[in-house]
Structures are given as structure tokens and as C-alpha cells.
Amino acid sequence: MYGPLAFALLLASSAVAQSTTYQAESATLNGVTVGTSVSGFTGTGYVEGFDADADTLTFTVNSTAAQLYDLNIIYNGPNGDKYTYVVLNSAGGSQVSLPATTNWTTVSGGQVLLNAGSNTIQIQSSWGWYLIDAITLAPAAERGAHNITTTPINKNANADAKALLKYLGSIYGKNILSGQQDQDSLDWVTNNVNKTPAVLGVDLMDYTQSRIDRGASSTDVDKAIAFAQKGGIVTFVWHWGAPTGLYDTTDHPWYSGFYSDATDFNIETALADTTNANYTLLMNDIDQIAVQLKKLQTAGVPVIWRPLHEAEGAWFWWGAKGAAPAKKLWGILYDRLTNQHGLNNLIWEWNSVKSDWYPGNDLVDLVSADTYAENDHGPISATYNSLLTLANDTKIIGAAEIGSVMDPAQLQAYQADWVYFVVWSGDYISGGSWNSLDLLKSVYTSDYVLTLDEIQGWKG
Numbered sequence: 001m002y003g004p005l006a007f008a009l010l011l012a013s014s015a016v017a018q019s020t021t022y023q024a025e026s027a028t029l030n031g032v033t034v035g036t037s038v039s040g041f042t043g044t045g046y047v048e049g050f051d052a053d054a055d056t057l058t059f060t061v062n063s064t065a066a067q068l069y070d071l072n073i074i075y076n077g078p079n080g081d082k083y084t085y086v087v088l089n090s091a092g093g094s095q096v097s098l099p100a101t102t103n104w105t106t107v108s109g110g111q112v113l114l115n116a117g118s119n120t121i122q123i124q125s126s127w128g129w130y131l132i133d134a135i136t137l138a139p140a141a142e143r144g145a146h147n148i149t150t151t152p153i154n155k156n157a158n159a160d161a162k163a164l165l166k167y168l169g170s171i172y173g174k175n176i177l178s179g180q181q182d183q184d185s186l187d188w189v190t191n192n193v194n195k196t197p198a199v200l201g202v203d204l205m206d207y208t209q210s211r212i213d214r215g216a217s218s219t220d221v222d223k224a225i226a227f228a229q230k231g232g233i234v235t236f237v238w239h240w241g242a243p244t245g246l247y248d249t250t251d252h253p254w255y256s257g258f259y260s261d262a263t264d265f266n267i268e269t270a271l272a273d274t275t276n277a278n279y280t281l282l283m284n285d286i287d288q289i290a291v292q293l294k295k296l297q298t299a300g301v302p303v304i305w306r307p308l309h310e311a312e313g314a315w316f317w318w319g320a321k322g323a324a325p326a327k328k329l330w331g332i333l334y335d336r337l338t339n340q341h342g343l344n345n346l347i348w349e350w351n352s353v354k355s356d357w358y359p360g361n362d363l364v365d366l367v368s369a370d371t372y373a374e375n376d377h378g379p380i381s382a383t384y385n386s387l388l389t390l391a392n393d394t395k396i397i398g399a400a401e402i403g404s405v406m407d408p409a410q411l412q413a414y415q416a417d418w419v420y421f422v423v424w425s426g427d428y429i430s431g432g433s434w435n436s437l438d439l440l441k442s443v444y445t446s447d448y449v450l451t452l453d454e455i456q457g458w459k460g
């Protein structure tokens, strides 16, 4: 009885022996103190008293090589959910959630890329009143091969769409496509960085009836066709102004009519039954943008298609009533554009991270997220890992909107295999504070980053 079990336990413990524990009470304390009154801690105590913004706990840790580690935090915090902020080597940092608990609990603090030699991991007060017992570090396991599908969900997808998804699959994990939102901003990159992005991001916003009625117009479809003719890849978002119920006031002008706070349009009641007048208005809008997407199909342009973006944020009317109506509208959009309008050039890209918002693997080709962190050039790996989990690593993952470009060395070290990035337009790319020109030049000349000249002939 005893022998084999002891042997099994020995094996199990040697498998985790690479994990190293660093006790909080032995770290460098700033504005915090060692406590012992809450039992169950490891070592000789724990650290408490995170009650001022400047309070910190700094661990100094060594690594024999530059290597990625999984970080865990052992904490206790009885009075409500808390957050802490973890900063590696005094740069960047990430927020870690510490759910309320009355006993010593281990949470993941994400991954940290340690330098060879000495490193610091600092726990900053953030939303304090928790107790820290220790952290543990274990070398991150090499992730196995991806298990992505490169067959479009639409059985009738045309050769252009199939070639695009297949191409994205062929570079996934090996390279990242550079991308830029808006033709003017893309031209700025060409003229200042001296490289042209591989992906042009454009918008169906001003092909929407409620905006056309107020004088809007767009040439983004023509620009997309021209860019595709130069061998580029295009992605469309749709800032879909509500079809009716726009406040149209100084504070909430019609042109921000896709925001929940600029309209009382109610997606839930509009979708409740197909005879509702507002349901009809939504269908009319879809039929209208179908005409534009058809032009792209006719021109041989496949589209990374990202409607209902950032739904989970709730700041757009399509996300304002929660997950259920947003997912319902996604299903309607897919069915109407695919089956009624015969649009077979679309690669359907979902753009929320939370699992209860996910329409399902049978309705999504790509998953993606939008992330803005000013002058932080980290790999956004926590979000990437959440998207991996969202679709069980069966869908390719895109960084559909970012503010600051990601450092290619960190993307590779963290195995954050975003297949493309698109930097948002205007000041985000050219203003200097989100991205310096020097940094853009180094990113755009990295071997890991593909530009327009390097993807020529991707259709095969």
C-alpha cells in the first residue's frame, strides 16, 4: 500500500521541484510590515499593511538564463475582492485580481520574462488591504503546437477567403503581420517609417443609413480594393450608428451614434420579435452594408470582418444589454450576410474575450481583442492567453486594435502569437506618445514583423 503511493508522491514532488518559493517577509518592505496573527502562512510570517499608494513589497529573484516563468501569489484577503499591481524590473506591470478569501490562497500572477541574473518583482499596493505570504516562480512550460482550424466556418467560402485563412494559419506563431487603421495613417507609416503595413484597417461606418441621412459618406471600400490590388490584406470594422433613437445633441452628436450613451436604441427589444419596426431597420442596415461587402467580393478581396466589436465593453449599443442580444445579432448578421446575400469572402472575426459572450466555434473564424496601454510595448500576453482559452486554441488570434506596438522580442519570448496587429489611427501612430518613430522603425524592420513587400503573393 504504502510503497507505491510514496513513490508516486515522490515523482509528483520532483515534477514540481523547479518551482521556487520566495517568502514575503524576506523581501524588501516599503511601508508594509510583517504579521503573524493569521495562521496558516508559510515561512515565518506574511506581509500586511498595504494601505497607502506608495506601499510596496519587492522580491529580488535570480534566473540563470533569460526565461519565461509562471508567477503565483499566495495571499489572504477577507474583506471583499481586491487587486494588486505586479511590476517586473521597474517597467510595465499588470493588474492581478485577488478575489475575497478567508484562507491562504494561490492565484496566478501571469507570466514574467526574467533576465539572466538578478530581477525584481514588485507588488504595489493598488487596491490594498490584503496579506501576502509568498510568491512562487516556475519555468513556463513550452506550449505545444497550436491546434487551429484554417477552414472557414462558411461551407461556401470562396477561394479568396479560403486562401486568406490558410495564409494566416501558415504564419501563425512564426510571424506577425503589421497593420494600420485608416488609409491616411497607413500613408503616414509609409512616408515616415519607410515600410508599408501588410494590413489596412478600414470602416463601414459611413455606409450606414442613419449617418448617410446626416451627410456622411465614405470611400473606404474603394481604398480597400486599391490596397488589395497592391497585394495587401484588409480588415473592416463597423461603427454601426444606431438606425434610430439618436440623441443628436451637443453632448451626444449623431456621429457618435454607435455609443450606448448617444442613443436609446434598445437591441434587446428590437430583436425580441421579427415584426418589430426596429428589427426591420436593423435588417435594412445589414442589407445596405451587404452591397459594399459584395463590391469587395466581386473585386476578389477577402475581408477580415469584425462587426459588433468590443461588445463586452457595453459602450456600444450592440453590447449595452449584455451577452445574449449581442450573440443573437451576431448569428443574424452571419446568417443574413452569408445565406441571404451570398457573401463568401468574409473571415468572421469575434472581438470580445469573455467566454459567456462567445458566439461559438461554429460562428467564428478568428478571435481577437482591442487593447490600449500608452507607451507600453509589452506582448499583451494575459489577453492572448485568455483568447487561447476562449476557443480552446482552435482559432487564430488577432490584435485587432492596439495603441502602442508590441516589442517583437517579447512577443516571441512570451509566445504571444498574435497573427496581426492594427494600430489605431491618428495620434496613436503619429503623435509620438503612444509610439516613438524610432521604435516604429525598429518594429517594422524586425524579421518577425511582416510588411506589405514581404507578403506579396500570399494568395498562393
Ligand SMILES: *[C@@H]1O[C@H](CO)[C@@H](O)[C@H](O)[C@H]1NC(C)=O
Binding pocket: 060, 061, 062, 118
Ligand atoms: C542572486 O545572485 C547573486 C549573485 O549571483 C547572489 O549574491 C544572490 O544571493 C542571489 N539572490 C537570490 C535571491 O538567490
Ligand SMILES: *[C@@H]1O[C@H](CO)[C@@H](O)[C@H](O)[C@H]1NC(C)=O
Binding pocket: 100, 101, 102, 103
Ligand atoms: C477558504 O476560503 C474560502 C472562501 O472564503 C472558503 O469557501 C473555504 O471554505 C475556505 N477553506 C478552508 C479550508 O478554510
Ligand SMILES: *[C@@H]1O[C@H](CO)[C@@H](O)[C@H](O)[C@H]1NC(C)=O
Binding pocket: 147, 148, 149, 394
Ligand atoms: C483540435 O481541435 C479540434 C476542433 O477543431 C478538436 O476536435 C480536437 O479535439 C482538438 N485536439 C486537441 C488535441 O485538442
Ligand SMILES: *[C@@H]1O[C@H](CO)[C@@H](O)[C@H](O)[C@H]1NC(C)=O
Binding pocket: 244, 245, 246, 264, 265, 266, 269, 270, 276, 277, 278
Ligand atoms: C424603436 O427604437 C426607438 C429608439 O429607441 C424607440 O423610441 C421606439 O419606441 C422603438 N420602436 C419600437 C416599435 O420598439
Ligand SMILES: *[C@@H]1O[C@H](CO)[C@@H](O)[C@H](O)[C@H]1NC(C)=O
Binding pocket: 360, 361, 390, 391, 392
Ligand atoms: C473548450 O473546452 C472545454 C473543456 O474541454 C469545454 O467545456 C468548452 O465548451 C470548450 N469551448 C469551446 C469554445 O469549444
